[in-house]
Amino acid sequence: MSVDELPGRFGQYGGRFVPEALIGALNELEAAHISAQGDSAFLAELARLHRTYTGRPSIITEVPRFGEYAGGARIILKREDLNHTGSHKINNVLGQALLTKRMGKKRIIAETGAGQHGVAAATAASLLGLECVVYMGQEDTRRQSLNVARMKLLGAQVIPVVSGSQTLKDAINEAMRDWVTNVADTHYLLGTVAGPHPFPTMVRDFQKIIGIEAREQVLELTGKLPDAVLACIGGGSNAIGIFHAFIPDSKVRLIGFEAGGDGVETGRHAATITGGSPGVLHGTRSYVLQDENGQTIESHSISAGLDYPGVGPEHAYLHDIGRAEYRAINDDQAMNAFSLLCKTEGIIPAIESAHALAGAMIVGNELGPDATLLVNLSGRGDKDVQTAAQYFGIPL
Amino acid sequence: MSTPLEDLFVKVRTENRAALIAYIPAGFPSKDGCAKVIQTLVASGVDAIEIGFPYSDPVMDGPTIQEAAEISLKAGTSATDVFAALKVASDAGVASVIMTYWNPIERYGVENFAAAVASHGGSGVITPDLPIEESAPWLSSASRNAINPIFVVAPSTSDARLAQVSAKTGGFVYAASVMGVTGSRSDVSINAHELVSRLRVVTSLPVCVGLGVSTREQAKEVAGYADGIIVGSAFIRLLLNAKSEESGLIAISALAKDLANGVREGR
Numbered sequence: 001m002s003v004d005e006l007p008g009r010f011g012q013y014g015g016r017f018v019p020e021a022l023i024g025a026l027n028e029l030e031a032a033h034i035s036a037q038g039d040s041a042f043l044a045e046l047a048r049l050h051r052t053y054t055g056r057p058s059i060i061t062e063v064p065r066f067g068e069y070a071g072g073a074r075i076i077l078k079r080e081d082l083n084h085t086g087s088h089k090i091n092n093v094l095g096q097a098l099l100t101k102r103m104g105k106k107r108i109i110a111e112t113g114a115g116q117h118g119v120a121a122a123t124a125a126s127l128l129g130l131e132c133v134v135y136m137g138q139e140d141t142r143r144q145s146l147n148v149a150r151m152k153l154l155g156a157q158v159i160p161v162v163s164g165s166q167t168l169k170d171a172i173n174e175a176m177r178d179w180v181t182n183v184a185d186t187h188y189l190l191g192t193v194a195g196p197h198p199f200p201t202m203v204r205d206f207q208k209i210i211g212i213e214a215r216e217q218v219l220e221l222t223g224k225l226p227d228a229v230l231a232c233i234g235g236g237s238n239a240i241g242i243f244h245a246f247i248p249d250s251k252v253r254l255i256g257f258e259a260g261g262d263g264v265e266t267g268r269h270a271a272t273i274t275g276g277s278p279g280v281l282h283g284t285r286s287y288v289l290q291d292e293n294g295q296t297i298e299s300h301s302i303s304a305g306l307d308y309p310g311v312g313p314e315h316a317y318l319h320d321i322g323r324a325e326y327r328a329i330n331d332d333q334a335m336n337a338f339s340l341l342c343k344t345e346g347i348i349p350a351i352e353s354a355h356a357l358a359g360a361m362i363v364g365n366e367l368g369p370d371a372t373l374l375v376n377l378s379g380r381g382d383k384d385v386q387t388a389a390q391y392f393g394i395p396l
Numbered sequence: 397m398s399t400p401l402e403d404l405f406v407k408v409r410t411e412n413r414a415a416l417i418a419y420i421p422a423g424f425p426s427k428d429g430c431a432k433v434i435q436t437l438v439a440s441g442v443d444a445i446e447i448g449f450p451y452s453d454p455v456m457d458g459p460t461i462q463e464a465a466e467i468s469l470k471a472g473t474s475a476t477d478v479f480a481a482l483k484v485a486s487d488a489g490v491a492s493v494i495m496t497y498w499n500p501i502e503r504y505g506v507e508n509f510a511a512a513v514a515s516h517g518g519s520g521v522i523t524p525d526l527p528i529e530e531s532a533p534w535l536s537s538a539s540r541n542a543i544n545p546i547f548v549v550a551p552s553t554s555d556a557r558l559a560q561v562s563a564k565t566g567g568f569v570y571a572a573s574v575m576g577v578t579g580s581r582s583d584v585s586i587n588a589h590e591l592v593s594r595l596r597v598v599t600s601l602p603v604c605v606g607l608g609v610s611t612r613e614q615a616k617e618v619a620g621y622a623d624g625i626i627v628g629s630a631f632i633r634l635l636l637n638a639k640s641e642e643s644g645l646i647a648i649s650a651l652a653k654d655l656a657n658g659v660r661e662g663r
């Protein structure tokens with residue numbers, strides 16, 4: 001391996017399964033990322049934006065009243081919900097938007113499910129003077145209409161995608177078609193640790209700040225490492241972001257919570273590792289929800305941000321080598337945890353993050369009151385108020 | 397032993413013309429309809445048939461092929477149907493290949509897929525989202541089963557890479573005429589000519605041009621510099637627009653005859 005190349009694989013996972021037309025752009029992106037990571041001016045500019053724009057470092061919050069519902073375990077939340085734009089997505093977006101300028105490109109395109117990544121991308125585009133087009137499944141534009149309006153207010157063009165299941169996977173398909181056509185002046189600002197190399201590695205590099213900060217903060221607060229680190233899994237970017245700094249700490253369990261939808265046994269879910277099999281989707285080899293002909297099976301979740309039939313290749317690898325565990329949380333469990341955090345701690349979480357909170361309730365009960373669990377609160381629930389109101393029967 | 401596809405390019409070179417290759421997704425417009433389409437195209441002068449394996453996430457396809465794939469998948473098209481369509485084409489006496497995204501091959505089993513192509517009379521497989529870096533297992537299976545691994549190159553592919561990709565290709569090199577997805581275009585960009593010229597420097601394999609070709613005029617123009625033209629969306633659009641299966645077949649037959657004239661007029 002030369003210095004201008006990153007490892008493109010995680011065991012048998014990862015790689016690049018894309019049309020030849022994109023190979024040049026992926027090579028260019030990889031080179032730009034490597035040179036930027038070695039450029040103190042680039043890193044200083046990103047750090048400045050984190051500090052003065054995003055609001056990093058994000059704080060940690062201990063939630064004892066919620067902990068009572070988690071077997072009395074000590075629960076510590078990493079507050080990515082307090083970032084500007086309301087989720088961890090901004091960490092990756094600022095990094096890639098700076099890279100876009102570094103490559104001399106003027107236009108970014110992005111896919112979005114919940115709208116959080118789209119909002120973050122539109123925000124960074126506005127901040128850095130880039131043109132921004134966001135692809136969003138038509139079904140998701142309905143579920144997350146508030147975020148559609150936010151993106152438009154920020155000056156982005158939102159294109160509803162009507163093909164396929166009209167959700168995140170189809171938005172990615174459409175973004176890739178745009179990219180193949182306009183690759184000369186356009187950067188595809190992918191929102192999670194999936195897609196062809198170098199995206200899984202690059203997005204992880206921009207998200208790992210979550211775990212680096214949290215590891216220090218928890219050590220300072222408790223004097224020791226947590227027993228487990230928990231996060232929800234859509235494509236897996238907030239999870240890899242908080243896991244990464246803890247991977248060498250072999251005593252710290254890493255647990256990802258996938259969206260179980262109506263229940264994995266019903267087939268209506270988005271639990272890719274729990275209920276899928278190895279395959280290739282959107283340019284990378286990982287676990288995929290697929291049928292016997294290799295056709296992608298549509299995923300289902302109450303959470304638009306987790307409603308994706310693929311998962312980042314590094315998670316597939318961490319699963320197979322046993323370093324991380326992956327479990328499914330169904331819609332009802334997530335909404336129960338959502339409501340509990342609202343009522344016990346005064347924090348309205350994103351429904352995505354509520355899957356990790358539900359996971360904390362289960363793991364806390366398994367490990368008991370001596371355990372310390374670090375939970376990534378990946379986003380806030382403002383965007384989910386309508387969905388939650390509907391779920392709980394609150395008239396709007 | 398050579399594949400029927402390799403034989404075809406020897407033949408068109410002696411006839412001093414380009415080959416006409418038609419793309420049709422398996423199971424489209426229906427299972428039986430697909431067989432009739434293939435037979436009609438062959439009877440109307442098409443030299444080779446490319447059977448598309450319809451896929452749920454066709455990121456390289458424009459709206460026309462997406463729509464056809466969706467119709468086919470809704471009707472339950474499986475790998476078995478894809479191989480059956482391949483056999484219809486080879487039984488009709490022309491070279492036949494499959495064009496598929498990678499995941500269906502991986503799911504079927506790489507070796508099994510290559511073996512099934514061979515046993516259904518197929519000459520090879522076009523794999524548009526399989527870069528050479530990921531191709532080692534596929535190349536050994538293709539070689540074991542004596543079928544052609546056909547790779548796609550793009551206008552953005554560097555000269556050095558064109559040489560590397562061509563070196564792993566069998567049958568012909570698929571030159572994508574534009575940066576973009578499948579679909580008819582009013583003009584085949586000058587990129588296509590330039591790409592083919594760059595390929596001539598690095599390979600003696602036949603080169604076929606796909607993406608955007610839809611008229612006799614374009615066929616004639618491309619036949620001036622390429623060894624074959626590949627037409628997909630134009631046929632599919634006619635079938636999608638047809639009032640009945642019958643009228644669809646009449647329409648594609650007329651276009652195929654037109655294009656067959658075009659590939660003979662270019663030189």
Ligand SMILES: Cc1ncc(COP(=O)(O)O)c(C=O)c1O
Nearest residue numbers: 116234235236237238305352379
């Ligand atoms: C708040 C929040 N958490 C999690 C996710 C899931 O993405 P990932 O698994 O990449 O963190 C999303 C996606 O939209 C999100 O908005």
